[in-house]
Amino acid sequence: MAWTREQRYQDYSNYSETLIDGLEKQADTSRYKPKFHISPKSGLLNDPNGFSFFDGQWHVFYQAFPFGPVHGLKSWVHCTSDDLVHWHNLGVALPAGDRYDLHGAYSGSAQVIGDRLFLMYTGNVRTQDWQRKSYQNGAWMDKDNQVTKVTKPLIEQPAYVTDHFRDPQLLKVNHEYYALIGAQDKQTLQGEMSLFQSSDLKTWHDRGYVKHNLNNLGYMVECPNLIDVDNKKVLIFCPQGLPQNELATANIYPNVYAISDHFDFEQNIFQADSNKMVQLDDGFDVYASQAFNAPDGSAYLISWIGLPEITYPTDQENWAHCLSLVKQLKIIDGKLYQKPVAAMAKLRDNEQILPKKERVLVENAGQQYELKLTLGANQIGNLLLASDGTTEHALQLKFDTTEGYLLVDRANVGEKFATEFGEQRQIGLTPNKSLTLDIFVDHSVCEIFVNGGQKVMTLRYFAENTHTTIAFSNEEIRDYSGQYFTLQDM
Numbered sequence: 304m305a306w307t308r309e310q311r312y313q314d315y316s317n318y319s320e321t322l323i324d325g326l327e328k329q330a331d332t333s334r335y336k337p338k339f340h341i342s343p344k345s346g347l348l349n350d351p352n353g354f355s356f357f358d359g360q361w362h363v364f365y366q367a368f369p370f371g372p373v374h375g376l377k378s379w380v381h382c383t384s385d386d387l388v389h390w391h392n393l394g395v396a397l398p399a400g401d402r403y404d405l406h407g408a409y410s411g412s413a414q415v416i417g418d419r420l421f422l423m424y425t426g427n428v429r430t431q432d433w434q435r436k437s438y439q440n441g442a443w444m445d446k447d448n449q450v451t452k453v454t455k456p457l458i459e460q461p462a463y464v465t466d467h468f469r470d471p472q473l474l475k476v477n478h479e480y481y482a483l484i485g486a487q488d489k490q491t492l493q494g495e496m497s498l499f500q501s502s503d504l505k506t507w508h509d510r511g512y513v514k515h516n517l518n519n520l521g522y523m524v525e526c527p528n529l530i531d532v533d534n535k536k537v538l539i540f541c542p543q544g545l546p547q548n549e550l551a552t553a554n555i556y557p558n559v560y561a562i563s564d565h566f567d568f569e570q571n572i573f574q575a576d577s578n579k580m581v582q583l584d585d586g587f588d589v590y591a592s593q594a595f596n597a598p599d600g601s602a603y604l605i606s607w608i609g610l611p612e613i614t615y616p617t618d619q620e621n622w623a624h625c626l627s628l629v630k631q632l633k634i635i636d637g638k639l640y641q642k643p644v645a646a647m648a649k650l651r652d653n654e655q656i657l658p659k660k661e662r663v664l665v666e667n668a669g670q671q672y673e674l675k676l677t678l679g680a681n682q683i684g685n686l687l688l689a690s691d692g693t694t695e696h697a698l699q700l701k702f703d704t705t706e707g708y709l710l711v712d713r714a715n716v717g718e719k720f721a722t723e724f725g726e727q728r729q730i731g732l733t734p735n736k737s738l739t740l741d742i743f744v745d746h747s748v749c750e751i752f753v754n755g756g757q758k759v760m761t762l763r764y765f766a767e768n769t770h771t772t773i774a775f776s777n778e779e780i781r782d783y784s785g786q787y788f789t790l791q792d793m
Contacts, residue, residue: 304371304759306658310407311368311375316397318370326370326758330622335747338671339650339793340608341382341390341503342625345369350470350591351626352379352524352694353413353607355600357420358446363385363593364422364606365626366410372615372623376400377407381422381448386646387603387629387792396450403438403456410526410591411439414480420444422505423457423482425469435466441504458499458507460480468527469495476568480504481515483611485524485540494520494542496527498571514518514571517561517580521545526558529566529573530594532602533634536563538573539583539594539604548581553725555592555610558583558592560639576637583639585730586711586751586760587721594632602632604641608761616765618719628743628750628786635757642756647673650789658761660781663692665773671790674742674773676680679782680735681705687774688744689716689766696770698749698762700740707734709753712714717766730758743790 336342346369353364379397380388399408404426411424426438435685439458444450460468461637467487474481482499498510521544528539539560550557558578566573568579583592584606592606609615609624617623630641651673657664663793668688678684683703690697698716714726730753732738741752751760773787 306373306375306576307784308370309336311373311739313376315369315376315378316679317396322368326621332624333617333620335617335620335765336622337625337745337748337792339388340625340628340745341365343380343622344366344392344620347372347374347622348380348607348624349374350607350608351593352410352424353420353422354593354595354603354605355413355415355420357413357415357444360385362413362420362584365391365607366397366408369395371621372618376411377427379408379422383448386649387644388646388649392579393448396444397424397452402454403440404688405429411592412472412595414473414475416475416504417715419640420696421473422450423471423473425471426456431471431780437466437468438462439471439482457501458484463489464495464497465492469525472528474529474660478502478567481568482507483527483529485527488512488513493586494521494522494544496540498522498568500568510571513571513573516578517579519546519549522691522767526593528592528594530602530632531596532632532639535634536566536573537561537567537594537632537634537639538563538575539592541591542580545580550582551603552582553728554587555612555724556590559591560608562634562637562639566619580703581639583757584761587713587724587762589627589761597754603644604630604632606761608763610661610721613721613724615763616720625748629758629778630756633756638757640756641752641759643743643752646653647743650790650793651786652791653789655787657783657785657787662778663772663786665787667746668771668773668787668793669789670746670768670771671792672744672786672787673790674740674744675787676740676783676785677743678704678738678740678780679704680737682780682782684780685776687772687776688742688749689764689770690772690774691770692774694776696767698764698766699776700751702738704732704738705735707732707736711740711751711760711762713764714764716764717770720765728760728762730760745790
């Protein structure tokens, strides 16, 4: 259906229970619905928000429009977990529609303060002529998961930015609070990150733009995150409109990171080890990632598997998108590694050792599995997933461990979408070295962890349910070993 503005932004009470039940049933019966990734009960899911550990549980919220696969009046839906793997959907926790979030509760973050969780988020408000005004708002969540909004904005839109001013990350450094906010400068129309400081979460002082050595950040920065990883500061963010000479990428918008020894909060300076940003995920569909430090200092990350302004096949079923697996972050040899949390092993069932010297590895792999595979050095081949045993219907992972590359090709795997942004993604590997892959497949989601998490390639695909073979495209691959596990629902 064609959604009008009035339909997108009407109050939730205007939607009937019958409609909502029907949408939930439609999504639940979709053959593309993931079973161990967070996905919406109905409608659209996008950015993860408020990722945190509070009152003995892990919490993550996500932006949601529950009534269709479109961006409309956004609220926050709340999910909790005891292990970062099994997530429970508690429904809408932070609804929009009040004076300072009249047209949407947009992205934000969370901090444990005393015996409550403080949520900081962007309120989207439109004027009668549909001009946007952004407010950075606050809300408190108690141990019963009840959320109470702060009645006045924490930070109003400064005069020097456009209406693109959003996605606050709330940080606590010693006895001070800081808010790192994505922005677009009004004069230059370039992307920036603003920093604000407060001692009490009520009075905020504008510290200006973060000074950095990262060159051009495009025309807007979204979802900035500053975290500690192995005694380093890692800045993760989404620069929209990034020039190709800054970072060559085929995605409509990239998600990137930079590493530094230090963030100087007094001088508001981030001096990266390199002025070149690095792609956080080298696949097709990761955006708006959110990371935080757990109480023991460990760094975890979760992402939206989806991209703005792209139509996905499940739009026809009135639901869209999911979140990634939770990944633990480490720094090894100056690079950011992302590894699936160890608790993912709880989902494993029916282990199968891969056969030796066979073209077909698993005849009927199903729709939910983990494939761990080590490919020896000096081989060229093509691993087929979600296939009928041929390259005509398959997600193809083309590898060369002699020259050193891995190419993911989704051109022949089911329904086509977003082809204007290319159907292949490629990463470089160390030549003449073995290649390890840890692959998670969940109906229409594939997350590929390369060489222990040195690289990650994430994508959606929409194949026939009958295409479940895992195989090599030829019989020449002899040096390999691995395991296959079916995975339970979360």
